[in-house]
Amino acid sequence: GLGIRRCQDLPPEAFGDPTKAQVLIVVSHRWMNRHTCDVATSEFPQGLRLHTMVQKLDMHFSSLGIGKGRGLGERWRRFCQSLISGRDVLVFFDFMSLPQQGIGSDGVVVPRSEEDEVLFRQCLPHMGVLYSMFPVLVCEEVTGTVGPYTESGWCFFELQIALLGCQLDKFSSTCGVVRQLARPP
Numbered sequence: 001g002l003g004i005r006r007c008q009d010l011p012p013e014a015f016g017d018p019t020k021a022q023v024l025i026v027v028s029h030r031w032m033n034r035h036t037c038d039v040a041t042s043e044f045p046q047g048l049r050l051h052t053m054v055q056k057l058d059m060h061f062s063s064l065g066i067g068k069g070r071g072l073g074e075r076w077r078r079f080c081q082s083l084i085s086g087r088d089v090l091v092f093f094d095f096m097s098l099p100q101q102g103i104g105s106d107g108v109v110v111p112r113s114e115e116d117e118v119l120f121r122q123c124l125p126h127m128g129v130l131y132s133m134f135p136v137l138v139c140e141e142v143t144g145t146v147g148p149y150t151e152s153g154w155c156f157f158e159l160q161i162a163l164l165g166c167q168l169d170k171f172s173s174t175c176g177v178v179r180q181l182a183r184p185p
Helices: 048-061 071-084 114-133 153-163 175-180
Strands: 021-030 091-092 136-137
Touching: 021 048, 021 114, 021 153, 048 091, 048 136, 114 153, 136 153
Parallel strands: 021 091, 021 136
Antiparallel strands: none
């Protein structure tokens, strides 16, 4: 399979219609590479981020999540979501949803086109809306060469906005970073 690719390199069928989706999820994650977002490792040849994100989504939208969760309410919700099987789930993943710079096979940076740059700049000021209005899936895992999720300014911003918007309960309640926020002082 292929790893994570930037928005401009994806086929049109990779993008869903938010008006038809039963569930829209926004992913908050630490970029592990400025131009590819994800990194392949010997354990995760398609990329650590892709693996962890798919694994977490499977726990909510496939039979793997049945019977899992804290409490009866979360278990029931996961059971109902597993019936959807991911068919009507739309995932906003920044690198694959907004135009990005890339890196060519020759190692040279591939900039956004002028049109892509305009679209990117139009979207950027509104990112907080996504994290405050839609359920957020936190993917905090990083490789040893990258600082922790919580040390990234973007991740801190996304996490705080999602916390203020009460958008962490559905898909991130078991995440270590979120559990730390929920602890009383």
